[in-house]
Amino acid sequence: KRYLSKVFGISSDMRSTTFLTLAFLVQIGVAWIHAPQQGLHSRQKSFLFAEINVDVCVIGSGISGSCLAHYLTHDDGDKAPRVLMAEARAQVGGNVISRKNDQGFIWEEGPNSFQPTPTVMRTAYEAGIADELVFANPTLPPWVFWEGKLKPLPKNLPGDLFNFDLLTWPGKIRAGLGACGLFCPPPPEDKEETIEEFVTRHLGRECFERIIDPFVSGVYAGDPAKLSMRSSLRKIFRLQTLSFFNGALVPGALIRFQEIAKEKEQNPPDPKWPTYKPGELGSFREGLQTLPNAIAHNLKQNGHRVETEWKLKSLMPPSQHNDWSVIFDTPNGSITVFAKAIVCTAPAHAIGNIIKPLDNDAATALDKVYYPPVASVTVAYPKSSFKMPDLPGFGNLNPRSQNIRTLGTIWSSSLFPNRCPPEYNLLLNYIGGSRDVAIADLTPEQILQQVDTGCRATLLKPDAPPPKLLGLKLWPKAIPQYELRHQPDILDKLDQFESKFPGCYLGGNYRTGVAFGDCVQFGLDQANTIRSYLDNLSLSSTVQQSTTSDVTENEMVPTSR
Ligand SMILES: Cc1cc2nc3c(=O)[nH]c(=O)nc-3n(C[C@H](O)[C@H](O)[C@H](O)COP(=O)(O)OP(=O)(O)OC[C@H]3O[C@@H](n4cnc5c(N)ncnc54)[C@H](O)[C@@H]3O)c2cc1C
Structure with missing residues (x-):
């Protein structure tokens, strides 16, 4: 210069x-x-x-993509495959968005917490953020708003059953008899059951309406009359199969406990991983986004690539060379990545069009996955304006029959420490879902007004001041719904796609479970699949090379003689 x-x-x-x-x-x-x-x-x-060569290209940096990239690269040093993780948005984390402001508020715009599992703990440990973990007090109950009152769900069974007045005595007896198998009609033959049908058959109508219906609305933003029991609540559905008495859930759970104990014995969690108590909910001090942020940081530190504002445009299967071509729209124009394996963890609705030229059936299957709109609205009110100022629980669910538009309210400041200044309570409200899609047509002011009305009906004193709004995010396509025929119409088609196109994998929360922990587990399992795919690929290319060189030598014999 x-x-x-x-x-x-x-x-x-x-x-x-x-x-x-x-x-x-x-x-x-x-x-x-x-x-x-x-x-x-x-x-x-x-x-x-603008061409780049890697071993694995991971598309999408939500919990599924981030954890997959983590498990592909962690601990293997130079032997780890070279990974590029590409994300359409400007930040990593997908649905997981944690925010904070300078007044001491920390809140979430997507998921609010996770159920700890050994794999989630392992990931936090390996990502170097075990010290950041926070757990909610496991004795905090969820509450249900019923006939004008908040009622806690029992945490200690059977002791709490006597004080628990959300169910009537006939309702409790019906649920108890069903759970033990003393009154549990057999499942219908040749018919897939919805969550509503399964729960009503096992536990009775009242238990469904007052507990399971609000739970399914609050957690999945879904309609239990449409969701497949087998696909949506796989673990509970399986209890029926395990059960040794009339397909009832309690005998199934006893067998499952034995299985879990055996699994733990055979594959004990590493003592270095953080531990947790049953029933605890987890997060990180500064919110859930700590995990994808830490993973992205580690990937870059270890020489892998994390690219934001890279939007997948098209995919081309290997032709002369072995690699898939993955084409992205980026701020610097179109960029092609060549990869031995690619994993799309973007939502189903973002992938259908892209794989249509390869496989119309799989594209149609992806387009069928329904994602209803949900708004997440975080508000704070002074503690003094609450009927229960200390909010002793993790939140309240509002059954659809109770005419509160908000599906559920997480009592964020009761769950995790330091989420707001001590004079406030912080509430994260989810509103909308598949039974209230009109939420997407409201203005932010109208959504806030609905949320405030719900908080006043359930939690606040009549003279509570207007809410302090911290965050309002409308997710036009929030959570994938595993509706009836999810297995044959969607999952089977995706399996067929993957066997037709080796090296191209489709996954994420529409396939292996929507919970945060399911997405972490997907990362671990999928990384193992990809590693064996890459091993086989290099093995077959070595065999091919040695066969080719044998042939060449043989062919050369007469000439050399
Ligand atoms: C409002 C809400 C509340 C929730 N609450 C909870 C909860 O409390 N607890 C819980 O366990 N679970 C909860 N969930 C579910 C859980 O958060 C999600 O299932 C999980 O985060 C999904 O992770 P994912 O990586 O599979 O998908 P996503 O988070 O959707 O990530 C996919 C990524 O792909 C990117 N992408 C899309 N198109 C492209 C493209 N063309 N090119 C490149 N990248 C692309 C997206 O930008 C995104 O970052 C909630 C979900 C929502 C929406």
């Missing part, structure tokens, strides 16, 4: 541009001179033609 300005008298503001232009021309020259002899080195290639 100094040379340019002295010799040519170029002014300081022109220097940088001129220098960059010259550097670019020199790079082209070097690449051009080398190209015919030895082919372009991949870095020059990517500079000139």
Whole structure:
């Protein structure tokens, strides 16, 4: 630069541009001179033609994509596959968005907590954020708003059953008899049951209406009359299969406990991983986004690539060379990544169009996955304006029959420490879902008004001041619904796609479970699948090479003689 300005008298503001232009021309020259002899080195290639070569390209940086990238790269040093994780948005984390402000509020715009599992603990430990974990007090009950009152769900069974007045005595007896198998009609033959049908058959109508219906609305934003029991609540559905008495849930649960104990014995969690108590909910001090942020940081530190604002545009299967071509729209134009394996963890609705040219059936299956709209609204009110100022629970669910539009309210400041200044209670409200899609047509002011009305009906004193609004986010396509025929119409089609197109995987919360913990588990399981795919690929290419060289030697024998 100094040379340019002295010799040519170029002014300081022109220097940088001129220098960059010259550097670019020199790079082209070097690449051009080398190209015919030895082919372009991949870095020059990517500079000139925006091409990048990696082993695995992970599309989407939500919990599924981030955890997959983590498990592909962690602990293997130089042997780890080279990974590029590409994300359409400007930040990593997908649905997981944690916010804070300078007044001491920390809140979530997507999921609010996770149920700890050994795999979630392992991931937090390996990502270096075990110290950041926070757990909610496991004795905090969820509450249900019923006939004008909040009623806690029992946490200690059977003791709490006597004080628990959300169910009537006939309702409790029906649920108890059903759960033990003393009164539990058999499942219908050749018919997939909805959550509503399954729960009503096992536990009775009252238990369904007052507990399970609000739970399904609050957690899945779904309609239990449409959701498949087998696909949506797989673990509970399986209890029926395990059960040794009339397909009832309690005998099934006893068998499951034995299974869990055996699994733990055979595969004990590493003592270095953080521990947790049953029933605890978890998060991180500064919110759930701590996890994807830490993973992205570690990936970059270890020489892998994390690219934001890279939107997948198209995929091309391997032709002459072995690699898939993955084309992205980026702020720097179109960029092609060549990868031995690709995993799309973007939502089903974002992938259907992209794989349509490859497989119309799989594309149609992806387009069928329904995602209803949900708004998440975080508000704070002074503690003094609450009927129960200490909010002793983790939140309240509002059954649809009770005419409160909010599906459920998480009492964020009761769950985790330091979420707001001590004089406030912080509430995260979810509103909308598949039985209230009109939420997407409301203005933010109208949504806030609905939320405030719900809080006043359930939690606040009549003279409570207006809410302090911290965050309001409308998710137009929030949570994938596992409706009836999810298995044959969607999952089977995706299995067929993957066997037709080796090296291209589709996954995420529409396939292996929507809970945060399911997405972490997907990351671990999928990483194992990809590793064995890559191992087989390199094995078969070694075999191919040695066969080719054998043939060449044999063919050369007469000539050399
Ligand atoms: C409002 C809400 C509340 C929830 N609450 C809870 C909760 O409390 N507890 C719980 O366990 N679970 C909860 N869930 C569910 C859970 O958060 C999600 O299932 C999980 O975070 C999904 O992770 P994912 O990586 O599979 O998908 P996503 O988070 O959707 O990630 C997919 C990523 O792909 C990116 N992408 C899309 N298109 C492209 C493209 N063309 N190119 C590149 N990238 C692309 C997206 O930008 C996104 O970052 C909630 C979900 C929502 C929406």
